[in-house]
Amino acid sequence: MKGGVVRKVKPKIFLIGETKIDDVVLQDYLHHVGAPKWKTDAPSDSEKVIEVMGRMCYRSFAPGLNPNVTKVREGNAAYLQHILEVGHGSVLEHANFNFIFADVSRVFTHELVRHRAGTAMSQESLRFVRLDDLGFWLPTVVREDAEVMEIFVRTVAELEALQKLLAKKYDIDGKMPFSKKKQITSAMRRIAPSGLATSIGWSANGRALRHVIEMRTDPGAEEEIRLVFGKVAEMMVKKCPNLMSGYDIEMVDGLPWYKTSHKKV
Numbered sequence: 001m002k003g004g005v006v007r008k009v010k011p012k013i014f015l016i017g018e019t020k021i022d023d024v025v026l027q028d029y030l031h032h033v034g035a036p037k038w039k040t041d042a043p044s045d046s047e048k049v050i051e052v053m054g055r056m057c058y059r060s061f062a063p064g065l066n067p068n069v070t071k072v073r074e075g076n077a078a079y080l081q082h083i084l085e086v087g088h089g090s091v092l093e094h095a096n097f098n099f100i101f102a103d104v105s106r107v108f109t110h111e112l113v114r115h116r117a118g119t120a121m122s123q124e125s126l127r128f129v130r131l132d133d134l135g136f137w138l139p140t141v142v143r144e145d146a147e148v149m150e151i152f153v154r155t156v157a158e159l160e161a162l163q164k165l166l167a168k169k170y171d172i173d174g175k176m177p178f179s180k181k182k183q184i185t186s187a188m189r190r191i192a193p194s195g196l197a198t199s200i201g202w203s204a205n206g207r208a209l210r211h212v213i214e215m216r217t218d219p220g221a222e223e224e225i226r227l228v229f230g231k232v233a234e235m236m237v238k239k240c241p242n243l244m245s246g247y248d249i250e251m252v253d254g255l256p257w258y259k260t261s262h263k264k265v
């Protein structure tokens with residue numbers, strides 16, 4: 001906060017990584033299984049790996065490759081749509097996506113880390129970040145009420161002032177053993193507000209991603225996580241349209257709600 005104004009931030013989403021296929025080795029496998037001519041129109045490597053792993057189960061790369069399989073679904077869209085319809089969600093776990101969510105609150109990160117299955121997370125340490133310039137994302141009910149805004153601004157200003165006071169009292173920049181410094185910064189973060197802007201790295205497989213999008217764009221979820229996962233969903237639908245197919249999108253309070261009539265995968 002500078003000059004009595006909350007440093008307002010907006011949550012930001014960075015999709016920094018995703019599954020990549022080694023096409024040379026995949027071709028070796030296709031030779032091995034007797035389907036060297038198999039091709040796919042998958043829009044992404046993530047959707048390709050899901051299709052390959054799924055087809056591997058029945059050798060359904062071509063009709064007759066497995067004598068018990070006389071007909072195969074053609075194309076990535078039809079193949080993934082079938083997986084979603086029958087609820088074979090485990091195949092979706094082969095694709096992984098790596099996000100960094102920046103300028104999100106500890107309220108958001110605390111909700112996000114409740115999703116454990118198929119995810120990995122690394123959270124910015126508030127022990128090593130100075131808390132004397134707090135960024136905040138303000139929910140609609142705060143933004144639309146001047147009196148409430150004033151209370152937020154005043155509280156944030158006070159909390160920042162206390163951080164500076166404690167830093168001075170402990171002479172935090174002075175020479176001291178690192179272990180001592182860690183004890184002090186660890187104590188200081190206890191009076192940091194849970195609305196402060198921070199960062200979290202979050203990786204999820206395709207199945208977990210669909211699950212979290214459905215749960216966290218639901219109008220019953222909190223505004224910030226709905227905002228973030230509405231954007232994640234929009235990004236993912238563009239990137240992996242087949243993995244992310246089957247959604248009905250309804251706008252509620254200006255935010256998208258991604259619902260599916262599929263079986264839960």
Ligand SMILES: Cc1cc2nc3c(=O)[nH]c(=O)nc-3n(C[C@H](O)[C@H](O)[C@H](O)COP(=O)(O)OP(=O)(O)OC[C@H]3O[C@@H](n4cnc5c(N)ncnc54)[C@H](O)[C@@H]3O)c2cc1C
Binds near residue numbers: 211
């Ligand atoms: C609107 C909303 C309000 C909430 N309010 C609260 C609250 O007041 N208090 C609170 O504590 N939490 C609350 N939560 C968090 C909620 O209870 C879940 O902990 C959180 O959403 C994680 O979802 P999940 O259980 O599906 O776990 P995920 O880790 O996302 O798991 C995905 C799925 O995998 C399966 N699974 C995962 N782990 C196991 C396991 N150990 N054993 C068997 N199956 C498993 C389940 O089918 C699960 O649905 C809220 C969530 C939402 C969306």
